[in-house]
Amino acid sequence: MHGKFKIIAATALLASLSFGAYAQSAAERSIQYRQGIMKAQGWHLGNMAAQVKGDKPYNKDDFSRSATFLSQLMQMPWDGFGPGTETGAPTKAKADIWTDAAKFKSEGDEAGKAAAALAQAAASGNMDQIKVAFGATAKTCKTCHDDFRTK
Amino acid sequence: MHGKFKIIAATALLASLSFGAYAQSAAERSIQYRQGIMKAQGWHLGNMAAQVKGDKPYNKDDFSRSATFLSQLMQMPWDGFGPGTETGAPTKAKADIWTDAAKFKSEGDEAGKAAAALAQAAASGNMDQIKVAFGATAKTCKTCHDDFRTK
Numbered sequence: 001m002h003g004k005f006k007i008i009a010a011t012a013l014l015a016s017l018s019f020g021a022y023a024q025s026a027a028e029r030s031i032q033y034r035q036g037i038m039k040a041q042g043w044h045l046g047n048m049a050a051q052v053k054g055d056k057p058y059n060k061d062d063f064s065r066s067a068t069f070l071s072q073l074m075q076m077p078w079d080g081f082g083p084g085t086e087t088g089a090p091t092k093a094k095a096d097i098w099t100d101a102a103k104f105k106s107e108g109d110e111a112g113k114a115a116a117a118l119a120q121a122a123a124s125g126n127m128d129q130i131k132v133a134f135g136a137t138a139k140t141c142k143t144c145h146d147d148f149r150t151k
Numbered sequence: 152m153h154g155k156f157k158i159i160a161a162t163a164l165l166a167s168l169s170f171g172a173y174a175q176s177a178a179e180r181s182i183q184y185r186q187g188i189m190k191a192q193g194w195h196l197g198n199m200a201a202q203v204k205g206d207k208p209y210n211k212d213d214f215s216r217s218a219t220f221l222s223q224l225m226q227m228p229w230d231g232f233g234p235g236t237e238t239g240a241p242t243k244a245k246a247d248i249w250t251d252a253a254k255f256k257s258e259g260d261e262a263g264k265a266a267a268a269l270a271q272a273a274a275s276g277n278m279d280q281i282k283v284a285f286g287a288t289a290k291t292c293k294t295c296h297d298d299f300r301t302k
Contacts, residue, residue, distance in 0.1 A: 033194035036187030040227065043184035065230075072223045076191065079216075 027088025034080025035091075037073055044070040045138065048118075052134050060125045067115075067122035070137070074115040078108055092150045104148055111140035178239025185231030186242075188224055195221040196289065199269075203285050211276045218266075218273035221288075225266040229259055243301045255299055262291035 024032075044066040050056035051063050081097055081104075097104045114137040121133035175183075195217040201207040202214050232248055232255075248255045265288040272284035 029194060029197070033191055036190035036194075039187035040184055040191070043180060043187075043231070046180070069223075069227055069230075072220075073227075076220055076224075079220075080194070 025088050027085045030080045030082060030085040031089040031091050031093075034077040034085075037077040037080070041070055041073045041077075041141075044073070045141070048122075048134060049138075052131060058127065060122075063130070064119070064122040064125075067119040071112075071115040071119040074112045078105075094148050094150055097148050104144075107140065107144040107147065111137070111144060114140045176239050178236045181231045181233060181236040182240040182242050182244075185228040185236075188228040188231070192221055192224045192228075192292075195224070196292070199273075199285060200289075203282060209278065211273075214281070215270070215273040215276075218270040222263075222266040222270040225263045229256075245299050245301055248299050255295075258291065258295040258298065262288070262295060265291045 047056075047066045048063055048070075051058045081093070083098075086093065086095060086098060114133070118130070118133040118137045121129040124130075198207075198217045199214055199221075202209045232244070234249075237244065237246060237249060265284070269281070269284040269288045272280040275281075
């Protein structure tokens with residue numbers, strides 16, 4: 001009973017967390033999940049852009065933190081594009097995500113590689129390398145949005 | 152001029168990404184950032200809860216993936232609670248976050264440690280360890296929400 005009690009306790013805790021998720025469909029939760037991840041990606045990308053552009057003083061630690069987080073986040077949204085998540089909440093996702101899944105995966109993989117390279121460049125603190133890696137990463141975002149996101 | 156061209160190109164790319172962020176205030180973007188991260192945390196927590204409860208068959212790799220992502224995400228929301236982000240978009244954040252910053256940080260650190268321990272337990276595949284670590288992690292979420300989030 002001890003193990004079972006733990007499950008019940010954990011479940012009660014979870015229910016009490018009021019993530020607002022329990023009245024939602026699985027598709028709605030997945031759509032909001034992937035949008036949350038991409039919103040967070042955009043925030044870190046914006047923080048880095050401000051430093052690349054000089055709108056905000058470059059700080060190696062702050063920039064590198066954003067680059068590392070972006071690299072981690074770039075692995076995450078794909079879980080939210082599972083079968084049956086084409087609709088269920090407001091979304092700009094094109095049907096091509098599911099009809100051309102190989103291309104979508106390929107572009108996602110490219111984005112992941114570019115963000116990992118940006119995190120490496122950020123750790124070096126070399127602004128020339130950073131600029132190249134930042135531009136390459138932003139380009140993978142744009143490519144995938146152009147191909148798989150409605151305006 | 153080569154370096155400068157790269158900056159301009161990267162900036163143009165970024166502007167064209169239409170994250171919808173550029174007409175927003177810095178506070179609004181920070182609030183939506185932290186909410187996006189916590190939405191994503193909730194999604195992975197829910198995926199793990201379903202497996203702990205038996206609503207979904209336990210799959211070691213799937214569970215471990217969610218635990219690792221949650222552990223990474225648990226490091227991220229704090230950046231979105233900077234000065235001046237008390238208001239600016241709909242938020243349930245209590246003022247105590249800024250007036251009792253030490254307690255907020257302490258509870259955030261506890262959540263980070265608990266999620267890291269859950270990721271370790273998940274890698275072991277030992278369900279007894281997983282249940283304990285999952286319950287402990289869910290408890291840190293609840294504690295911080297009880298203290299710092301309005302109903």
